[in-house]
Amino acid sequence: MINETYKARLSAKSVIRELSEYATARGQEIGYENVFDYSLGNPSVPTPKEYNDSVIKMYETMDSMSLHGYSPSLGRPDVREDIAAYLAKTYGLPYTAGHIFPTTGAAGALAHALRLVSKPGDEVIGFAPYFPEYGPYVGDCGLNLRIVPAQVEDFQIDMAAFESMMNPNVAAVLINSPNNPSGVVYSEETLKNLADILRKKQDEYGHEIFLISDEPYREIVFDGKECPYPSRYYDNTLSCYSYSKSLSLPGERIGYVAVNPAAKDADLLVPIMAQISRGIGHNCPSSTAQLGVASVCGITSDLSVYETNRNILYAKLTELGFTVVKPGGTFYIFPKALEDDSVAFCKKALEYDLVLVPADNFGCPGYFRMAYCIDTEKVERSLPALERLAADYK
């Protein structure tokens, strides 16, 4: 019989889907270039030429078995070595190939990491605002996702609230910095305090608590800064990475889990994840994608447009009186709506052809998200619409 639990999800209302459908329909009416669609986190800059050239060269020169043959269930050894060497050099942790597990993007990485460090019935702690897909990612492992309320002044972590929610059933803590949807980068202080609490609770409960760090925006950081690397602050960390944003490759589904070499049973964790793969149907990401990303380690798309857009939008939103934390990275900004009901606010915005996403699904009602992975020219053209929207609330 058809599974009723999954079937029931089809009738769940999706505000984002409704908005996206509206934007498409409106685009057909007035031209999509005139719809200021800030709804989708789809990278707008091209994949670097180096990546495409590298794949073409592989297709032209490699023999069929080497290029298209089965990848070992742990991932291609050459790819794992390249990624480990890059991470070791960049973040100063002694990664080797044995700590790297290639996956189908961050979604695939999280699917393995969550199952690796928990058993059904355990709890996972996350932090508002959060990526709504964490709901099914965690829930479909048979785990309970509990969310620490947002610290809205700066969207760092409310440590007291976090500590009060910790209990012996917590198997993992799930963070995402730079953050979707807030755009905030967790500070060193945040990561240190988080790690202190985790270490204390590990001792108290007598078992490991893993930190699962979802890092697809790691390279999209502004103002010449770098994103503090969570694994440097806490040994039992699984870094879940995707090349979707840094190389603008979301369709290729390629990323990895990097196991901190000092984690409990670090050398076993990748082999165990390969066991998890057997039951959830992964068997490694595409060999082309594995080889492709390994060949351009350290290269990214030209990500500067996101900072330009951030600057324009942050300046305009603050000028218009919005309460908004300045994003340190990503391509999101997360202002407070001008009325309590952010769904109503985003509906109002549609009157000006502004497609904004209310943040109820992100665990932060009253706020909204703008994904500014669009052309700067369009961001600039959208500013009068933002002005008119704000004027309605004067």
Added chain:
Amino acid sequence: MINETYKARLSAKSVIRELSEYATARGQEIGYENVFDYSLGNPSVPTPKEYNDSVIKMYETMDSMSLHGYSPSLGRPDVREDIAAYLAKTYGLPYTAGHIFPTTGAAGALAHALRLVSKPGDEVIGFAPYFPEYGPYVGDCGLNLRIVPAQVEDFQIDMAAFESMMNPNVAAVLINSPNNPSGVVYSEETLKNLADILRKKQDEYGHEIFLISDEPYREIVFDGKECPYPSRYYDNTLSCYSYSKSLSLPGERIGYVAVNPAAKDADLLVPIMAQISRGIGHNCPSSTAQLGVASVCGITSDLSVYETNRNILYAKLTELGFTVVKPGGTFYIFPKALEDDSVAFCKKALEYDLVLVPADNFGCPGYFRMAYCIDTEKVERSLPALERLAADYK
């Protein structure tokens, strides 16, 4: 804490792995060309030039967003249309894009299909001999895999044994034709009888029983025949396909589920599978791979070497007195060992540098599998070794 269930699997003894390690070590000693390694089902013929050329052209001409951007969660509409049109033309069922769900190979297809038509605790019926990975595929959905014993005379289905194992808890029946490991193609008669029983049991139990048909070897069929298409005989069929064997692309992880258009709730099943994806971390196969296979619909690698190898081995094995069913397809042959203990038999074979796989894991003790996806020249060189092995049992 680290999941103990998955961790325990690391210590499971794998005969295939041991054999493979032996073959590698022995190859380093005497040259791999002198090890007659029949252990691995890795396609030996190259991917067709059309596929590689098509991917290169896409990389050279398509814009970055169209090539590497997010695929919709149901799969790329153009790809789904191409596959549906090909299947409709080839098998005469009225498939449209709405019935096609692109997946990461057959493993990904089965991961979705199994979850789609069951709830944890249900039963799935399979048939010996069977692909050992069905164990974790089914078990990790929380389902119980029950195996109908092999009908060793022809490796078709023992219908009486099958019918006696049916009960109201059976959610799905899992078949694999052409079959790994037997090489047998299910006849029209087998599929008709199977469908009759399934329809009768659906009526009796008052709920659907889905047929999940695992078809990666569909195009590798010998003697100018075609593989009867299971979905033509039974409406509630999910055809799980992989391009791994037909295009020699196992590393690219690309396949699909095709929902029979007459299945219960046929138009809902692909959207429900997209919901399942969210929890198991798939989010569509690689966009390059989706576009690549759609661009060569109906084309295959030159698969003729497998038939040549089948002919050589079948002739030699029967000449040597082995009990063996003539394979109608795949690149496997599945003889009875010359002693009851097929593990001992395969160990003996190693003395002649023959790497054979005992079939205990395939649910058929006393038999062994030879994967003849190797060069014909090597098959021929292996025949004296087979002769000497058989002579030991005279």
